[in-house]
Amino acid sequence: MKEMIMTNDPNLKLWAKTGRGGDLYYHPLLYHMLDVAAVATHMWELLSEDQRKRIGYTLGNEARAITLFLAGGHDIGKASPGFQQQVPQLSELTDLQVSVNDQNRPHGFVSACVLNRFFTTVLGQIAGGHHGIFPRSLDLRMGRDILGNREWEIARNGLLQELAKVLKIDISDDTKCKPKIIDPFIIPLLAGLISVADWIGSNQDFFPCLTKPGQLPELVGDKYFEVAKDRADKALHELGWMPGVIFAKEAPFTHVFSGFIPNSLQNSIEDIAIKQTSPYLMIIEAPTGQGKTEAALYAADLALCRGFARGIYIAMPTQATSNAMFKRVQVDYLKNRRHKGKLNLQLVHGNALLAGMGEVREGEISDFKIADTDTGDTNTDMEAQSWFTAKKRPLLSPFGVGTIDQSLLSVLQTRHWFVRLFGLAGKVVIFDEIHAYDAYMITILERLLQWLAEIDCTVILLSATLPEARRKALIYAYSGQNSSENKCYPRITLAQSRHYINQETNELIVCKEVSVEDSHCIYLNFSRNDLEILAGELTRKLEHGGCAAVICDTVDRSIEVFRYLQANMHETECLLFHARTLQVWRREREDEVLRKFGKGTKQHDGSYTNPDRPFRAVLVATQVIEQSLDLDFDLMFSEIAPVDLLLQRIGRLHRHSRTRPEGLEMPQFTILCDGNRGGAPPDTFGKNIEHIYDRYILLRTWLVVRGKAMIEVPAETEKLIEKVYGTDEEICGPDWIEALEKAKRNLVHEQEESQKAASRLLICPPCDSEDIVRQFNCELFDDDDPEVHTAIRAATREGDPSIMLVMVNAGAVLAAEPALDEVRDLLGHSTMLSYKGLYHELASNCETPKGWEKNTHLNHARLMRLDENNRAKIGGYILTVNEKLGIVIEKESKDNG
Incomplete structure (x- = not known):
């Protein structure tokens, strides 16, 4: 860029950023304001039409210009004596008066104070919260020691007037924008957009610091803004956000999943989803292996094509299930669908960087540095980096797959919680395996559902097994309506957002029973949890070959079982799969398990063959195989666990049609438990097991299953779930009644404590915008930081x-x-x-x-x-x-x- 000797233009004498390296280069504050406004210009166009309209309902006809002005004006607080004196060589560029008594308050708070003169308090606080914390009323009381004298006020006004001139908005006193901000939607949308625009506009690879002390750039006003918009365009292309996605036309299920013949569940979901024209909640309850994922993706595809969704985020319970789902979405859906633009599918969890071992993937900035000097440390820089590297960026991408944790953090009082909601806003959010969530996670999920409804998300919940009470609570959280609908399992429940009513049906909640094609019997066996007995049973039943799974409730037990079987079953291939291993080995073992025990290739007769399937093998595993992984075993042994998890594990037994070894033609599931099948309740199910699963639920599970010789799936699924989790108690003797009452008291107490613990961490529910800002009063810290005390840890999981x-x-x-x-x-x-x-x-x-x-x-x-x-x-x-x-x-x- 062409430079010239120092001028008297006051709008170019204040600095915002300094460059990296030994030589001192800086970026004028006006330039940075225009940079961020330029990024916001492009980001505004990436919002959906409905999102822009909803902002317009609050901000009026000039909603776009006001949004860009707030984004550009977010750092006006840097035009203060305290901030400018941080780099003495640069503070000398201006003739503005400074003093040793000047205080350096967070510049975002100063920005909020200044912007309040032009806008409502909430809008100023939204712009001033771009470092993750909203300033409160107390923070906005500032005097001359912070704001400087009259000359500083004139300088700030000059910068804002120049910004307003470029953006073609009038901020004179008689046209102040003072709307009452009552729509909660405004908080995450504006705050998120401004924060992300600031991070991108601060990146020196896109917006470099080129000015030396004593020199000023020549370009000002509109001319520089054109340069900034070109740089912003390049930045958003490099991040994978532009060009925006243009979704394909509506298509039937058979076209979205080419060559895929839908089953009755998928046909039912297609019939329901095709009637929807606005955001909704759908709960799909069906056995494993019924194609719930494809059904959910089809419903999501319809929402994209009809324009009431702008992307998809799929939240999985674990990293292993996230990795597997990422591949399915990539191969089975996106590659066939042919949406146009940057599809930018991303994986999000703590080790997402390992998913691509080659080059940096699209949208990943490996060295996202902003070199912000205003805090005296690297916290601001680190926060920005974290959003553009593998861990969090999928929340901002059109398509993301990852663990549920990043979505749950959207409603915990962490820095930039609103950025997560901004990333999710208007998307279809799919939660898989929701039956696996405990009382702590469910409390957070219910608050998240309230906010997802508020920010126009379509939500699809998938579960193989879900108690009635929990289903009703989730429906209420999203829709605000109590559900009286209760069709037989398997079923689909649909609830409209509290903001929309389906004009065709005028119904808020509908429930539909669906049929499944392969109802079948699982034969139950019971055995003591003894290694010698287990090895003997496996040896006998695998005499003619076969693939068996032994599922343990703890890692230590799985290691113990594996060691024993490997030492005593010499003609059987033994494998171990759990999460407590190095990541590189975990990925390799996960791939090996899927290769050897996966479904294989479908044949013309509908059966499956897998050339990699071992003749005789035992996989010893923990809970990592009970969720979302498409595995198929001939025989299964499992330690006692809650009934819903036992049913989940059963879902990996005879999952696909194939030729089975002699003696294993019928599915056999053996429960390992030392409890007496006909007598008193066990004193303990095992100290380590009861540390993981609640004793009350284990007692009720054992009471229900111990007398059964078989389970018909899915015909008995709901009955078993309600017998364990429902309110009706099983008829039993005095010893059982006493044991159950004691265990239930402990459970109720623990659940109440879990709910309280989660509630203390939550942002408030959608309400008046001023209340949202005012109630954000607890800055929680990163759950990954081991030095953070549990009282202020942003934990999405208990334990x-x-x-x-x-x-x-x-x-x-x-x-x-x-x-x-x-x-x-x-x-x-x-x-x-x-x-x-x-x-x-x-x-x-x-x-x-x-x-x-x-x-x-x-x-x-x-x-x-x-x-x-x-x-x-x-x-x-x-x-x-x-x-x-x-x-x-x-x-x-x-x-x-």
């Missing part, structure tokens, strides 16, 4: 906290500041470890290398060095890292120490 460990050999040489490939390698050698008694030892005794502190993927990780035997000692424990076993944790003793 023992986890810590990210990177485990390398003692002699490994680590780069001071790892490049992207090195980061991937380090993440591959990491694990999230949650183990009672070890967490604080690891947090205290394992350090975060200094070079990792500025990396969004590693800044909360701890480094552990392993000896020549791949072991480490810490806090009275020995950790052994083994490719087959994962991470084995044992208490240190004289024998092994």
Whole structure:
């Protein structure tokens, strides 16, 4: 850019950003304001028509110009003596008076104070909250020591008038924009748009600092704005947001999924979804293997094509299920559908960077630096980086697949909670396996459903098994209506958003029973949870071959079972699959499990063959295989678990039609439990099992299943669920009544405490905008940071906290500041470890290398060095890292120490 010697233009004498490196370069404040307004210009066009209209209902005919002005004016607080004095060489450029008594308050708070003169308090606070925290009324009381003298006020007015002139908006006193902001929708939409526009407009790869002290750029006003808009266009193309997606025309199910013949469930969902013209909640309850995912994607596709949705986010319960779903959406849906524009499908979870081991993927900025000097540290920079690297960016992309955690964080009082809601606004949000959520997560989910309805999201909930009370609570959270509809399982329930009523049916809630084609019997067996007995049963039943699964409730037990079976079943291939292993091995094992025990290829007769399926094998696994993974076993053993999870596990037994080995033609499910099938309640189901699952639910499950010889699925599914989770108690003897009453008291107390714990973390429900800003009064901190106290931790799941460990050999040489490939390698050698008694030892005794502190993927990780035997000692424990076993944790003793 052409430069000229210093001029007297006061609008170019104040700085906003400084460059990286040794030489001092800066970016004038006016330029930065125009940069962010330019980014907002393009982002406004990426909003849906309905979103722009809804902003217009509040802000009036000049809604677009006001939005761009708020985005551009968000940093006007930097035109204050406290901020400008942070770099003495630059503060000397202006003749404005400064003093040693000047205070440097957060510039966003100063911006809110200044913008209040032109807009309502809430609009000023929205713009001033771009660093993640809304200033409150108390924060806006400012005097001359913060704002400076009259000359500073004139300088700020000059900058805002120049911005207004470029944006063609009149901000003179007689045309102040003072609407009453009562629509809660405005908060996440405007606050999210402004924050993201600021992050992009601050990135020096797109908007470089080119000015040296003593010199000023030549371009001003409209001329510079044209340059800024070109740079913004390039930035949004590079981020994968432009060109915006143009969705294909409506098509029947058979076209959306080419060559896919829909079953009765999918036909029913097509019939219901095709009648919808506005956002809604749909709950799909059906057995595993019925194609709920394809049905949900079809309903989502209709919403996209009809214009009341602008993207899709799929929230899965685990990283493993997210990885599998990502591939299904990519291959089965997007590649066939042929929407136009940047489809930009992204994966979001803590280790999403590992999903692509090659080049940086579209939309991922590996080194997103803004070099903001106003806070004196790198927190602002880190926050921006985290939104443009693998962990969070899918929330802002048109299509995203990831864990539920990032969506639940949308309603926790964290920095930039509103950015997450902004990313989800107007999308179809699909939640899978919702029966797996406990009382803590359900409390957060219900608040999220309230907000998703408010921001015009279509929500689809998928579950194989869902208690009636929970279904009604979820419907109420989204629609505000009590449901009296209750058709037989399997079923589809649809509820309209509180803001819309279907004009064709005029019904708020409808429920439809659907049929399934393959109702079948599962034969139940029972056995003591004894390793010798288990090995004997497996050997006998696999005599003629077959693939069996043994599902354990804890990682330690799965390792113990695997070791025993491997040592005693020499003619059987044994595999172990759990989450407590290094990420690189977990991915490899997940791929191996899917390859060997997946459905394979469909034949002309409707059956499946899999050339990689072992002749005789046993997979020992934890709960990682009970959700969303398309696996098929000939035989299954499972430790006792709540009935809904037992049914989930059963869903992986004889899942697809195929030729079965002799003796395994009928599905056999063996429950491992030491309880007496006809006598008193067990004293314990196992200390570790009751640490994971509530004793009351286990007791009711055992009481219901222990006398059964078979289960007809899905005919008995709902009956079993309601017998365990419903209000009607089973008829039983005094000893059982006493045990159940004691366990229920404990359960009720624990659930109440869980609900209270979750409620303390939540943002308020949709309400008056001033209340939303005022009630945001608790800044929670990153759940990944092991040093954060539990009282202020933004935890989306209850239980023992986890810590990210990177485990390398003692002699490994680590780069001071790892490049992207090195980061991937380090993440591959990491694990999230949650183990009672070890967490604080690891947090205290394992350090975060200094070079990792500025990396969004590693800044909360701890480094552990392993000896020549791949072991480490810490806090009275020995950790052994083994490719087959994962991470084995044992208490240190004289024998092994």
